[in-house]
Amino acid sequence: MPDISMRGYQMPASPIRKLAPLSDAAKAEGVKVYHLNIGQPDLPSPVTALDAIRSIDRITLEYSPSDGYLFYRKNLVEYYKKFNINLSPNEIIVTAGGSEAVLYAFMACLNPGDEIIVPEPAYANYMAFAISAGAVIRTIPSDMESNFALPEIEEFEKLINERTKGILICNPNNPTGYVYTPQEMEKIRLLVKKYNLYLFSDEVYREFIYNDTPYISACHLEGIEENVVLIDSVSKRYSECGIRIGALITKNIKLHDTVMKFCQARLSPPLIGQIAANASLSEDSSYMQRNFKEYKSRRDFLIDRLNKIPGVYSPMPQGAFYTLARLPIDDADKFCAWCLSDFRYEGQTIFMAPATGFYVTPGLGTNEVRIAYVLNTEDLDKALTVLEKALEEYKNVCM
Amino acid sequence: MPDISMRGYQMPASPIRKLAPLSDAAKAEGVKVYHLNIGQPDLPSPVTALDAIRSIDRITLEYSPSDGYLFYRKNLVEYYKKFNINLSPNEIIVTAGGSEAVLYAFMACLNPGDEIIVPEPAYANYMAFAISAGAVIRTIPSDMESNFALPEIEEFEKLINERTKGILICNPNNPTGYVYTPQEMEKIRLLVKKYNLYLFSDEVYREFIYNDTPYISACHLEGIEENVVLIDSVSKRYSECGIRIGALITKNIKLHDTVMKFCQARLSPPLIGQIAANASLSEDSSYMQRNFKEYKSRRDFLIDRLNKIPGVYSPMPQGAFYTLARLPIDDADKFCAWCLSDFRYEGQTIFMAPATGFYVTPGLGTNEVRIAYVLNTEDLDKALTVLEKALEEYKNVCM
Known part of the structure; x- marks a missing residue:
């Protein structure tokens, strides 16, 4: 064989x-x-989501648009506003979980051999998606003694070379639970700007921050709006891992349109999942x-x-x-x-x-x-x- | 940027x-x-599917296994038996549509620069998935005057070189509607065996054959069991494009285990889609x-x-x-x-x-x-x- x-x-x-x-x-x-x-x-999961699934009134379970239903993307715009993230619906692409968002982000941004820098420990599947895209993840150890805070920026700079295309962070972090401080996010912003890198930011745990550290999204960082690729998912925030609904968010039109070509190839994100995720947005606080x-x-x-x-x-x-x-x-x-x-x-x-x-x-x-x-x-x-x-x-x- | x-x-x-x-x-x-x-x-879509969705009794919409629910794969085994395709549940991997099955098949089988041969015209997204995997699709024109029958095997052999890793067919064919004859399938079998190629066979339209040509699955072909990768989907057969449920089927254990690494990275196929697809199998004939x-x-x-x-x-x-x-x-x-x-x-x-x-x-x-x-x-x-x-x-x- x-x-x-x-x-x-x-x-x-x-x-x-x-x-x-x-x-x-x-x-x-x-x-x-x-x-x-x-x-x-x-x-x-939210009762609104389960109710929406149970009251589905479709006759044919048809494709949805490749970037997801507009009604859902419009409601997501309102959701993000609560976190001071200002988007338009056409900056949001609905994906089959955060997983697909990471894969397509790497596919659209990274050539074989291109490098991204990730503080480790890191969510294991980033490595898998990088390999899928032929890209190389280079890591900088963070330290348990400092709660896995952001490593020194000099450590990032030591790794940066002509193949470096991006930085990836997960914030709040899986697996460490660390939340980057405003000062750390500012350092990341300056680094991304200085070297013109992509900033892939996985923020699926934003609802779960237990201390006083404010949530600073990569989308809050000024001057690097076109460098940021936000990865999101409803899996954790609504206990809806099974419906496979995530999002890739970018204000970079060229990148958006490129990711859309990958999305068109796979036709559409899950229909019923979108209905459930959309209904979850109206669940009581x-x-x-x-x-x-x-x-x-x-x-x-x-x-x-x-x-x-x-x-x-x-x-x-x-x-x-x-x-x-x-x-x-x-x-x-x-x-x-x-x-x-x-x-x-x-x-x-x-x-x-x-x-x-x-x-x-x-x-x-x-x-x-x-x-x-x-x-x-x-x-x-x-x-x-x-x-x-x-x-x-x-x-x-x-x- | x-x-x-x-x-x-x-x-x-x-x-x-x-x-x-x-x-x-x-x-x-x-x-x-x-x-x-x-x-x-x-x-x-089948009433059984819509009913199953409406009567979902879960509290948490949780992940399913990376290869899909065993109950669904067991029922698929019975479904394929009706077409004289004999499988075990662990030869079936449930995917997010046939699209994901094609992507992972290419990812797991093809290196950048590897070639697969496809009669053209062909489903456009095969090209997109090949590009995603860095692979090259080489095509052989089929002819409208002959109903888009299989091109001469010599035309395939002319293209075969050390980078050729597989043949891809879609049968019944999208976009031509052609159904390969037993004689043509035998020619494909011999070619695949002679050059030890993968045979990717997309058979999502098997239920819709309107003339007397018998349905010969790639899985019917003897002596190339480990070369065959069957691509399937419920999208067309049950009018369920939106639920994103497909399958990648292989008797090649090494390939199965490799595809599973891609599947584990993306965690699981859609939960509610599997429930709908499973219920569809019990719809009246x-x-x-x-x-x-x-x-x-x-x-x-x-x-x-x-x-x-x-x-x-x-x-x-x-x-x-x-x-x-x-x-x-x-x-x-x-x-x-x-x-x-x-x-x-x-x-x-x-x-x-x-x-x-x-x-x-x-x-x-x-x-x-x-x-x-x-x-x-x-x-x-x-x-x-x-x-x-x-x-x-x-x-x-x-x-």
């Missing part, structure tokens, strides 16, 4: 999903598996307040509890619903797999994402895991008891 | 959708536009019979009527719901745009897809258009009257 492509070999297996077969096997044995691995919110409060209280519980486990350290994430924790282990991949395949505590185990998949630099993250707080506090408590027991046994058996 | 990518420049604008702004402008003037340009079925009969009668009407217009020729398509017709014009792009922007007949006009976008070889298709018969016979009749009048006026005014 013919061989697969080089990029097929290079594509990483998802650090979030690659251990799923072990989890499935454990469940098949009757083991209760606590999912801390994936940013799959357990909180309900108490919905988001309730979810916000819930995530915040889980965060407080989780970090406190984690830091009480001997040898474990987690900084306090400021946003999103993840933390990156350091564990007293030799190999996060091995430990996470071992929890699923070998370790049981009272018929339970835990599924965590090894942090190695969020780093590009070899050797980083080997004693770190990403924990998503998408379980209620009671289950989080049980899961952390399992983690504590697992760490004890692992130390004795495997290290 | 930084420049866009080379592939961004190379990406073609969709020949099906690029004239949409002219159509929108005509509609804004109050003109009735008959859409013959796009394979957007007007027939109803009378649904498909009714649609089949309707398309067949439209085809008979359309081709007869087209061939009565002076200077127009259309072969009789055997399947799908398109025909490629030759018109007495100088430039199909110009003519199709002119119909939308300048020509009105009793307040109506027509939107057709210029055939040039379906050819790679420059100069081919300049006097051809693709017509989709996705209007009822009455509207088709009106649209063809408009076409007839448009051709008369165009000859006098523009040629």
Whole structure:
């Protein structure tokens, strides 16, 4: 048979999903598996969205426009206004999740061999999408001791060369929960302007910022309006991961029109998802307040509890619903797999994402895991008891 | 601002959708536009699908597995059995439409510079997906006089070189409606086997074959099981273009696992779409019979009527719901745009897809258009009257 492509070999297996077969096997044995691995919110989707789906009155489930329904894009304009992001509907392209937005952004902006700079740890699939586009992600380690703040700008400048086309940030950050300060965003602005780079900014967690750091969007940065590509998604903010509705936002007309060629090729974003996402925009504000409060209280519980486990350290994430924790282990991949395949505590185990998949630099993250707080506090408590027991046994058996 | 990518420049604008702004402008003037340009079925989606959507009982619209729900893949196995295609659920990957299946097939199989051979005219977006993967589509013209039958195998062999990685066919064919004969499929089988090529086979129109040519799937071909990549979609067969549910099917485990890395990166196919597509599989067979009969009668009407217009020729398509017709014009792009922007007949006009976008070889298709018969016979009749009048006026005014 013919061989697969080089990029097929290079594509990483998802650090979030690659251990799923072990989890499935454990469940098949009757083991209760606590999912801390994936940013799959357990909180309900807006009632307005579910109602809109249930009252769909179409006869034919037809294509929507390649850039998404105008009525939805118009309502998104109003949504962004609340965050002081001023757009017109034709600056918004509706995509199949934030994933498609990242892929098309890279496809439209980056040539094979072009480089983008990303602070690491970073959302693992950025690497996958870069490989899909033949582009190269160069990373600058951020530091757990400083809460994973923005690395020094000099570190970025050291990496910049004639192939550098952009900077990518995720703000609030997945997996670290860090929220860039106004001062850091200003530094990014100056860097992007100085070197005329693209600024890809993934801001899907903007609704979940728990401390006083103000939300500064890449779209707020003056003088680089045509450099910014905003990546968005309703997956996290409305617990609607399954409907696959995201957005690529740009004020750069040439880039917009180029992305549209990729969008026309795939015809249209999901129809029913757009109906659900649009209806979500009219959900009462108490919905988001309730979810916000819930995530915040889980965060407080989780970090406190984690830091009480001997040898474990987690900084306090400021946003999103993840933390990156350091564990007293030799190999996060091995430990996470071992929890699923070998370790049981009272018929339970835990599924965590090894942090190695969020780093590009070899050797980083080997004693770190990403924990998503998408379980209620009671289950989080049980899961952390399992983690504590697992760490004890692992130390004795495997290290 | 930084420049866009080379592939961004190379990406073609969709020949099906690029004239949409002219159509929108005509509609804004109050003109009735008959859409013959796009394979957007007007027939109803299955009632089972709409009911399933309306009775969705989820609280959280969560991710589905990256390869799609197992219950849906199991039901697909039964569906394919009816066509003598024997699969297991883990040979099926559910995708966001057939579009994503083509993109990931190319991404996983083809390196930049690799070549695939495609008979032309061909579905325009294959070219777009090849450019996305950095691959090169080489085409062999098929001939309207022979109904667009498979070109001679020698023509394929002339193009085969060390960069040739695959053959792509669409069967039944979009845009020509041609259905490959058992003899032609055997020739393809031998060619694929001889040169160890991938065979990408897009068979989304299998339910719509109107003559006695048996449906031979690429999956029926013996001895090349691991070379075949089947592309499928529910868009056309259930009038469900909007739900974005397709499939990539392969018995090649290495390829399957590679495609899965791309699928994991984009997390999951649409959730609600899968529920609708799954429910569609249980729709009574009378649904498909009714649609089949309707398309067949439209085809008979359309081709007869087209061939009565002076200077127009259309072969009789055997399947799908398109025909490629030759018109007495100088430039199909110009003519199709002119119909939308300048020509009105009793307040109506027509939107057709210029055939040039379906050819790679420059100069081919300049006097051809693709017509989709996705209007009822009455509207088709009106649209063809408009076409007839448009051709008369165009000859006098523009040629």
